[in-house]
Amino acid sequence: AQTVTQSQPEMSVQEAETVTLSCTYDTSESDYYLFWYKQPPSRQMILVIRQEAYKQQNATENRFSVNFQKAAKSFSLKISDSQLGDAAMYFCAYSSNNNDMRFGAGTRLTVKP
Amino acid sequence: DGGITQSPKYLFRKEGQNVTLSCEQNLNHDAMYWYRQDPGQGLRLIYYSQIVNDFQKGDIAEGYSVSREKKESFPLTVTSAQKNPTAFYLCASSIRTDTPQHFGDGTRLSIL
Numbered sequence: 001a002q003t004v005t006q007s008q009p010e011m012s013v014q015e016a017e018t019v020t021l022s023c024t025y026d027t028s029e030s031d032y033y034l035f036w037y038k039q040p041p042s043r044q045m046i047l048v049i050r051q052e053a054y055k056q057q058n059a060t061e062n063r064f065s066v067n068f069q070k071a072a073k074s075f076s077l078k079i080s081d082s083q084l085g086d087a088a089m090y091f092c093a094y095s096s097n098n099n100d101m102r103f104g105a106g107t108r109l110t111v112k113p
Numbered sequence: 114d115g116g117i118t119q120s121p122k123y124l125f126r127k128e129g130q131n132v133t134l135s136c137e138q139n140l141n142h143d144a145m146y147w148y149r150q151d152p153g154q155g156l157r158l159i160y161y162s163q164i165v166n167d168f169q170k171g172d173i174a175e176g177y178s179v180s181r182e183k184k185e186s187f188p189l190t191v192t193s194a195q196k197n198p199t200a201f202y203l204c205a206s207s208i209r210t211d212t213p214q215h216f217g218d219g220t221r222l223s224i225l
Contacts, residue, residue: 033211043150043201045216091155095211100146100171105155 002027004094006104013082014112020067021077021107023092032096034068034075039106040088048090051075079109087111115140119204119217125225126191126198134189134220136204145187146205146214149173156203162187163210191222199223 003026013019025034036048051059051068058066063083067076079086089108095101117138126132138145144163148156158171162181176195181187187206191198201221205214 035213043203043219045203045205045214047213047215050213097209097211100158100161100169100210101214102158103148103156 002029002094002096002102004092004102004104006090006092006107008107009105010108010110012110012112013079013086015082015084017082018078018080019082019109021079021090021092021109023075023077023104025073025075025092025094025102027073027094027096029096032094034066035093035095035101036064036066036075036077037091037093037103038086038088039091040085045091049077082111084111084113117204117206117215117217119202119220121220122218124220124222126222127225129193131190131192132222134191134202134204134222136187136189136217137185138187138206138215139185140206140215141184142206142208142215143184144207144210145181146207147171147177147179147187147189148203148205150201150203150219159189159202161210 005024032053034051038046038048049061063080065078089106091106092104120135146161147159157173159177160179162168178190203219204217207214
């Protein structure tokens with residue numbers, strides 16, 4: 001079964017600094033998709049970024065970028081120039097054509113002014 | 114605007130009572146999902162449906178039931194067999210199971 005592991009229950013970053021959130025996953029499939037979702041205090045789930053496993057190039061969305069290491073099954077999220085509004089729970093997720101989406105346990109990010 | 118609507122936002126259940134959480138989407142998505150989130154934890158899949166009139170159990174389906182009679186609707190019933198139903202419930206939809214999911218705003222269920 002596919003599993004997603006986020007080993008950092010909590011992280012903190014100073015405003016305007018950079019922080020990296022870790023995610024590893026386990027799968028025997030070669031074609032799959034990885035996601036990072038953000039859940040602010042409002043509890044709404046917001047898609048931050050998406051990576052297709054067949055693409056070697058790391059996905060980037062403005063201040064958010066990923067470091068996708070397929071061989072290591074690692075998918076970390078880098079947030080640059082952190083803002084107070086980035087404070088939230090961040091969930092890493094995996095899905096494929098053959099399986100529903102699997103979420104990690106989440107990392108709570110605190111941004112210090 | 115297209116989106117997912119969950120109702121009610123807050124729901125209270127009495128002992129031995131079944132309650133139904135509503136989830137409606139106008140995104141024309143084929144796949145729909147129900148997740149349970151307990152405090153400080155991630156999302157656990159209850160049920161999902163890839164197409165009308167078909168649905169599959171997730172990791173924690175016991176004590177829950179669903180139906181998918183229409184593409185737009187995927188209601189979740191929390192039955193009296195679910196002994197610990199207090200949680201935050203999120204509904205989601207996607208074009209396919211491998212595409213990004215769009216989430217509703219959630220329903221918080223509590224026991225009276």
